[in-house]
Amino acid sequence: MSKIKITEVALRDGSHAMSHQYTVEQVKTITKALNDASVPYIEVSHGDGLGGSSIQYGLSGTDELKLIEAAVEAADFSKIAVLLIPGIGTIEDLKNAHRIGADMVRVATHVTEADVSKQHLETAKELGMETVGFLMMSHMAPVDKLIEQAKLMESYGADTVYVVDSAGALLPDQVAERIKALRQALTVDIGFHAHNNLSLAMGNTLAAIKQGATRIDGSVRCLGAGAGNTQTEVLAAVLEKMGIETGIDFYKMMDIAENIIAPILPGTQEITKDSLTMGYAGVYSSFRLHAERAAKRYNLDSRDILIELGKQKIVGGQEDMIIDVAAELAKKNKITV
Ligand SMILES: C[C@H](O)CC(=O)C(=O)O
Numbered sequence: 001m002s003k004i005k006i007t008e009v010a011l012r013d014g015s016h017a018m019s020h021q022y023t024v025e026q027v028k029t030i031t032k033a034l035n036d037a038s039v040p041y042i043e044v045s046h047g048d049g050l051g052g053s054s055i056q057y058g059l060s061g062t063d064e065l066k067l068i069e070a071a072v073e074a075a076d077f078s079k080i081a082v083l084l085i086p087g088i089g090t091i092e093d094l095k096n097a098h099r100i101g102a103d104m105v106r107v108a109t110h111v112t113e114a115d116v117s118k119q120h121l122e123t124a125k126e127l128g129m130e131t132v133g134f135l136m137m138s139h140m141a142p143v144d145k146l147i148e149q150a151k152l153m154e155s156y157g158a159d160t161v162y163v164v165d166s167a168g169a170l171l172p173d174q175v176a177e178r179i180k181a182l183r184q185a186l187t188v189d190i191g192f193h194a195h196n197n198l199s200l201a202m203g204n205t206l207a208a209i210k211q212g213a214t215r216i217d218g219s220v221r222c223l224g225a226g227a228g229n230t231q232t233e234v235l236a237a238v239l240e241k242m243g244i245e246t247g248i249d250f251y252k253m254m255d256i257a258e259n260i261i262a263p264i265l266p267g268t269q270e271i272t273k274d275s276l277t278m279g280y281a282g283v284y285s286s287f288r289l290h291a292e293r294a295a296k297r298y299n300l301d302s303r304d305i306l307i308e309l310g311k312q313k314i315v316g317g318q319e320d321m322i323i324d325v326a327a328e329l330a331k332k333n334k335i336t337v
């Protein structure tokens with residue numbers, strides 16, 4: 001039986017869908033339940049990672065260090081992970097997260113900017129943390145570029161390098177090609193993070209596993225940005241049917257989805273016109289709520305904003321451009337606000 005290690009991301013990627021308003025009580029309850037279901041890794045941070053709470057990315061309802069602390073206290077089996085985007089999160093943020101008990105850091109960069117992860121990956125290694133390099137918007141780079149960038153992260157000390165389909169834009173053959181190439185080029189573990197904007201999260205995840213990815217992300221009840229991620233409880237069941245071990249009790253996961261997550265969802269995690277447009281146009285999944293707010297403000301169809309963001313290749317960290325693009329479209333269409 002082969003083995004896959006799942007990282008549950010509802011308490012980090014799902015923070016986008018929750019407008020970063022998780023409470024200490026929610027984090028405690030969810031972490032304890034995930035821990036009891038034997039989920040190996042649970043990621044807890046602002047949706048945009050450590051230090052993400054800001055006007056630009058969305059203000060957190062509760063200081064994320066309090067949330068991470070609550071998760072660390074609630075877990076005696078699961079390891080607690082944090083996400084860090086260099087430039088948003090700092091070395092100081094990383095040290096604080098480590099001090100209160102975070103075991104693993106995932107250092108995330110745009111797919112062509114792995115060089116900015118060096119200092120953070122090296123510091124995490126010195127602190128004794130498990131390290132992951134997280135190559136966001138992987139659909140935007142050709143395979144040879146992806147390999148070059150992944151090798152950089154490996155050389156900085158990443159224990160695992162992830163292909164991150166931030167826009168949910170990749171097709172199964174494109175995922176397979178990328179994972180296969182990385183498997184051949186790297187010695188460290190390979191991971192895959194999907195978004196379900198084109199309804200391909202599960203198919204893409206299985207394609208990644210077939211080509212040798214052993215670290216996989218899931219979000220319970222699909223609680224992630226855009227249309228959410230690969231649904232953890234479904235993935236655990238599918239992998240069990242395939243004879244692939246995750247160690248997760250999927251019966252308990254179903255209960256978490258049904259009884260703990262469903263009641264707190266701001267809306268159902270489905271493929272809406274906006275998430276579908278993001279997958280189609282290759283737009284960062286966490287832009288969904290920002291684009292919907294801009295559409296309201298400028299009296300526009302949010303899909304037009306998203307298509308334009310895709311055309312202009314706007315990437316994570318450029319959230320301010322969403323308003324610029326909306327204002328430009330409104331001007332072009334002579335819409336008064
Ligand atoms: C900061 C992003 O939300 C990280 C992520 O989950 C992705 O790129 O996808």
Ligand SMILES: [Mn+2]
Nearest residue numbers: 013166193225
């Ligand atoms: Mn994501």
